Amino acid sequence: xxxxxxxxxxxxxxxxxxxxxxxxxxxxxxxxxxxxxxxxxxxxxxxxxxxxxxxxxxxxxxxxxxxxxxxxxxxxxxxxxxxxxxxxxxxxxxxxxxxxxxxxxxxxxxxxxxxxxxxxx
Amino acid sequence: xxxxxxxxxxxxxxxxxxxxxxxxxxxxxxxxxxxxxxxxxxxxxxxxxxxxxxxxxxxxxxxxxxxxxxxxxxxxxxxxxxxxxxxxxxxxxxxxxxxxxxxxxxxxxxxxxxxxxxxxxxxxxxxxxxxxxxxxxxxxxxxxxxxxxxxxxxxxxxxxxxxxxxxxxxxxxxxxxxxxxxxxxxxxxxxxxxxxxxxxxxxxxxxxxxxxxxxxxxxxxxxxxxxxxxxxxxxxxxxxxxxxxxxxxxxxxxxxxxxxxxxxxxxxxxxxxxxxxxxxxxxxxxxxxxxxxxxxxxxxxxxxxxxxxxxxxxxxxxxxxxxxxxxxxxxxxxxxxxxxxxxxxxxxxxxxxxxxxxxxxxxxxxxxxxxxxxxxxxxxxxxx
Numbered sequence: 001x002x003x004x005x006x007x008x009x010x011x012x013x014x015x016x017x018x019x020x021x022x023x024x025x026x027x028x029x030x031x032x033x034x035x036x037x038x039x040x041x042x043x044x045x046x047x048x049x050x051x052x053x054x055x056x057x058x059x060x061x062x063x064x065x066x067x068x069x070x071x072x073x074x075x076x077x078x079x080x081x082x083x084x085x086x087x088x089x090x091x092x093x094x095x096x097x098x099x100x101x102x103x104x105x106x107x108x109x110x111x112x113x114x115x116x117x118x119x120x121x
Numbered sequence: 122x123x124x125x126x127x128x129x130x131x132x133x134x135x136x137x138x139x140x141x142x143x144x145x146x147x148x149x150x151x152x153x154x155x156x157x158x159x160x161x162x163x164x165x166x167x168x169x170x171x172x173x174x175x176x177x178x179x180x181x182x183x184x185x186x187x188x189x190x191x192x193x194x195x196x197x198x199x200x201x202x203x204x205x206x207x208x209x210x211x212x213x214x215x216x217x218x219x220x221x222x223x224x225x226x227x228x229x230x231x232x233x234x235x236x237x238x239x240x241x242x243x244x245x246x247x248x249x250x251x252x253x254x255x256x257x258x259x260x261x262x263x264x265x266x267x268x269x270x271x272x273x274x275x276x277x278x279x280x281x282x283x284x285x286x287x288x289x290x291x292x293x294x295x296x297x298x299x300x301x302x303x304x305x306x307x308x309x310x311x312x313x314x315x316x317x318x319x320x321x322x323x324x325x326x327x328x329x330x331x332x333x334x335x336x337x338x339x340x341x342x343x344x345x346x347x348x349x350x351x352x353x354x355x356x357x358x359x360x361x362x363x364x365x366x367x368x369x370x371x372x373x374x375x376x377x378x379x380x381x382x383x384x385x386x387x388x389x390x391x392x393x394x395x396x397x398x399x400x401x402x403x404x405x406x407x408x409x410x411x412x413x414x415x416x417x418x419x420x421x422x423x424x425x426x427x428x429x430x431x432x433x434x435x436x437x438x439x440x441x442x443x444x445x446x447x448x449x450x451x452x453x454x455x456x457x458x459x460x461x462x463x464x465x466x467x468x469x470x471x472x473x474x475x476x477x478x479x480x481x482x483x484x485x486x487x488x489x490x491x492x493x494x495x496x497x498x499x500x501x502x503x504x505x
Contacts, residue, residue, distance in 0.1 A: 006251055029252075030252045030367075030368075055271070055372075056267040056268070056270045056271045056274075056372055057267070057270050058258075058263050058266035058267050058270055058318045058319050058320075059316070059318065059319040060257065060258060060259045060263055060317075060318050061315070061316045061317060061318070061319075062259070068257060070256050070257070070258045070263050070267070070318075071267075072267055072366070072367060072372075080367060080368075081252065081367060082252065082253045082256050082258065082366070082367045083256055084256050091319065095270065095271070095274040096274075110255065111255075113255055113256075115256075
């Protein structure tokens with residue numbers, strides 16, 4: 001039986017880890033049972049160091065809610081993911097900003113959420 | 122050298138269904154059928170002539186079956202390709218192949234949506250995506266906003282330049298009696314409108330209205346005997362890339378680069394030959410990206426290209442003369458209506474918004490989040 005990549009990913013999140021996969025030396029994200037392009041089924045899991053750079057950013061405005069940042073972050077290991085950059089006003093998030101992972105713990109309703117904060121290396 | 126062949130198929134009938142806010146209780150399939158009757162009337166063919174059926178709607182999972190049942194058709198060929206707003210350009214491409222192969226002779230492409238009446242959330246709920254939805258993007262707007270942010274960062278594109286696209290669309294819409302929007306719009310108004318997903322305000326976003334359309338295609342030979350001058354299908358190109366915005370390799374380059382190159386090569390034409398463009402304007406960033414990717418300006422220059430009313434009436438290039446998804450009609454998957462306008466421009470039927478000598482028009486469809494791209498070149502009988 002194949003364990004679902006999503007459940008493995010969520011398991012890592014629950015331990016405070018951001019996991020991704022590697023295939024023939026190339027990072028793969030989102031996690032899959034078959035590697036893109038090569039078709040390999042031998043994907044290896046890795047844990048990211050959690051440091052990256054903002055690739056693109058937007059601020060979502062919903063009625064009755066504070067502005068919410070949504071960003072695409074390029075992790076240093078070479079994969080990209082959607083996330084949020086927090087700890088500063090949503091409008092102040094800039095492309096090129098260096099960011100570091102912070103895990104928001106999960107609960108019965110939702111898995112842990114990997115978000116990012118700016119940091120100076 | 123070009124490898125153009127004699128166009129094998131032509132568009133002979135086009136129509137819109139009721140648009141905007143349709144009568145209570147009308148279904149998406151009612152609108153498909155209504156537009157079909159009007160498109161058949163446009164060309165003088167009868168329902169029983171239709172032997173190829175193509176349709177898609179976010180609200181109808183099994184389009185060809187549902188529409189065949191409704192219309193009492195037993196099509197020899199059918200296709201329900203669903204790649205979002207570009208679906209209908211792909212239908213046209215597949216209809217061309219089917220007609221060339223003799224698998225059908227008269228193809229109907231149809232679309233209907235009641236997303237204003239039933240709410241957009243009900244009409245097209247997002248696919249589950251555990252790697253994006255937990256961060257609460259406002260999809261699809263946030264995906265296009267992310268692309269716009271990247272374009273602004275890489276090329277210095279400004280919010281004012283984005284707003285130019287909305288203002289041009291509005292100016293065209295004021296010349297189109299069928300357009301939803303009836304009031305003038307200025308750049309300042311676009312910038313000061315309610316922010317949806319920075320840098321896009323509500324005026325940078327397409328309308329959320331009801332609507333539908335239909336198109337009839339047949340062989341070039343049969344097209345000559347019908348009611349109106351045939352509009353030739355000169356070339357088509359299809360491309361798909363990513364599905365979710367997180368997986369788009371470069372947010373400033375869309376698969377329109379491939380679809381456009383294919384369409385131009387198959388037509389034996391170049392951008393300079395095109396008199397009018399229907400570019401899927403789901404958000405103001407999209408025509409900017411497509412002008413670049415289809416070869417009308419260099420990559421990164423799209424924002425500067427649209428400045429100073431360049432794509433508005435009287436500008437250097439006629440884009441979205443019906444008012445587009447921004448100001449005319451956007452029922453969720455606008456591609457078919459984009460083609461209807463291009464066909465009418467080639468026919469010379471567009472009245473106050475008619476582009477002079479419009480012998481070649483381009484219609485470009487976009488689906489999901491810059492994911493599917495399909496380009497069609499239409500031409501009058503004068504184009505050989």
